Amino acid sequence: MGTPSAKQTILLWSLTIVITVSSLIYQRMTGPSRPIRGSIEIAGENIKFKLLRTQFTSSDAKIEIKAPDSISGHIDWRRLNSYDDWISVEMPRENECLVATIPAQPPAGKATYRIILKDQDGIEFPLHDQPVTIRFKGDVPLSVIIPHVFFMFFSMLLSTRAGFEALSGRAKSFRFALWTAVFLFIGGLILGPVVQKFAFDAFWTGWPLGGDLTDNKTALAFIFWLIALWRGRVPGRGKGWYVTASIVMLVVYLIPHSLFGSELDHTGAN
Numbered sequence: 065m066g067t068p069s070a071k072q073t074i075l076l077w078s079l080t081i082v083i084t085v086s087s088l089i090y091q092r093m094t095g096p097s098r099p100i101r102g103s104i105e106i107a108g109e110n111i112k113f114k115l116l117r118t119q120f121t122s123s124d125a126k127i128e129i130k131a132p133d134s135i136s137g138h139i140d141w142r143r144l145n146s147y148d149d150w151i152s153v154e155m156p157r158e159n160e161c162l163v164a165t166i167p168a169q170p171p172a173g174k175a176t177y178r179i180i181l182k183d184q185d186g187i188e189f190p191l192h193d194q195p196v197t198i199r200f201k202g203d204v205p206l207s208v209i210i211p212h213v214f215f216m217f218f219s220m221l222l223s224t225r226a227g228f229e230a231l232s233g234r235a236k237s238f239r240f241a242l243w244t245a246v247f248l249f250i251g252g253l254i255l256g257p258v259v260q261k262f263a264f265d266a267f268w269t270g271w272p273l274g275g276d277l278t279d280n281k282t283a284l285a286f287i288f289w290l291i292a293l294w295r296g297r298v299p300g301r302g303k304g305w306y307v308t309a310s311i312v313m314l315v316v317y318l319i320p321h322s323l324f325g326s327e328l329d330h331t332g333a334n
Contacts, residue, residue: 076232080225087220087317095320100196106135107183113191115179121200125166127179128158129191134184139164141177144197146330155179169200172264172326199327201263212259215251219244220317223289227310230303237306238296244313245289252282260326269326276326281316288312 097118104111111131119125129137137155142148155162166175176195180188226240257267260279270279288309296302 076228083224084221106189115196117198119200121202124168127164128161130161137162137181139179141175143330144174144176171202173328174199204259204262212255215247219247223310223313227307230306241292248286264326285313285316
């Protein structure tokens, strides 16, 4: 049986892992890139659908809805941030499915669309109350995305651990804070812009160049950890800053990924 100190270490690491994994799952399950799923009843048939909100630039966005032959449909779409008129296209049938297609857009290009199904009496059934926005992105090589995810995951893990270390009055707060800043710098401020360049053809679209929330929240978290390291450079000081920076990091991770992400503006070209 371990000493009380060892038990406390195990408890702190257990809480750290639970909070880190939970925050990542929450971020994965939320955000503007996750498909909208639902179902609608038409003529006694329960029709399930999945409306895409992200797509690679290498191919058109294809939305398939399984529906009986008595049901038809069309898609209305146009580019976001443009003066385009709505384009309405009938949905052809492929086997058991009605198919809606949105042409591929350049990186960070967005389109807004709505799908309307129709029964044999001509009654229309919109699948969603408001138009859905889909953003197109370039393919990011695994050699970039894997280390990015690795460093971002461990920056969150170490951040949470640093906060618990400070709250418990233990001696390794500065060490955990330092490693948090290192991992966050590599994952968020070096590899993050590389991922952004592959996906959206821009290294940085946060302040002062734009309002990309992912860029801005990463920079904010890093600044708080720099302040915490500066305040805690003298042993016994900085406890409150370690806890504050850890909380800021957690809040940053709870903000849905890609919210207010980079997007093209077509209004100047028309």
